[in-house]
Amino acid sequence: MAPSEYSLRLQKGITGGFAPPTPSFIATITRPVDSDSLNITSASRPDGTPDLQSFAPKTLALGLIDELHGILKELPTEEPRGSEDIYGLDTSIFWGSDDLQWMNGGMGGVTGQPGSSTVQPTPEQKAQFKRAVEIVEALVGEAK
Template identity: 80%
Template sequence: MAPQEYSLRIQKGITGGFAPPTPSLIATITRPKNSDSLNIAASKRPDGTPELQSFAPKTLGSDSSTKSAETLIDELHGILKELPTEQPPGSEDIYKLDTSIFWGSDDLQWYNGGPSGVSGQPGSSSVQPTAEQKAQFKRAVEIVDALVDEAK
C-alpha cells in the first residue's frame, strides 16, 4: 500500500553534457495529507519547440479513476523501493531512458538523475542495474505516463 501522503515527479530529457538537459516533459503528482484526491500538473515540449507548455492542473477525486490511479501508485512504490540509483547521484543515466523519477514520502526518498540532469558519461556510476531492474524502471515510467495521461 502506498503511503498516505507523497510527491512524485518525472522528467523526460535528463541527459546533458556541456549544456544542461532540455526536458521534453516535467510532471508532478501529489497526494496531500488527509486527502483522497491526486493533484496532477504537467508541462510538455512538443517536438521542434523551444519551451515547455503547461496543461491545466487536474485533480482526481475519489472515483473509480482515482482508485485505479492508487493501484498504479502502489505498484510504482513497490518497484521504486527495490531499484538502485546511480552513485554518485547525477553521474550517469543508468537506466538508459533519458528519464528521471523522484518519489518523496515518509517511508521512501528515491530519485535517479541529479537535480541538473546527468552527465551522460557511460560507466561513471559505480552502480549498474541488471536487465530485470532496467525492465522494472521501464515499467515505473509506463505507470507514471499512464497517470500523467489522466491530466490531459
C-alpha cells in the same frame, strides 16, 4: 502500500553534457494529507520549441500508486548522483514521502558517460524502471 502523503515527479530529457539537459516533458503528482485523490500537473516541449507548455492541473482518484511505490523501493540509483543515466531511458523519477526518498538522474540531470556510475542495474531492474515510467505516464494520461 504507498504512504498517505507524497510527491512524485517524472522528467524526460535528463542527459546533458557541457550544457544542462533540456526537458521535453515534466509531470508532477502529489497526494495531499488525508486525500483520496492525486493532484497532477504536467508540461511538455514540442520538438523545436524553446519552452515547456503547461497543461491544466487535474485531479485523479488513487490507482497504480502502490505498485509504483513498491517498484521504486527496490530499485538502485546511480552513484554518484547524476553521474549516468543507468536505466537508459533519458528519464528521471523523483519520489518523496516519509518512508521513501528516491531519485535517479540528479537535480541538474545527468552529465556523465556510460559506465561512470559505480552502480549498474540488472536487466530485470531496468524493466522495472520502465514499468515505473509507464505507471506515471498512465496516471498523467488518465488525468488529461
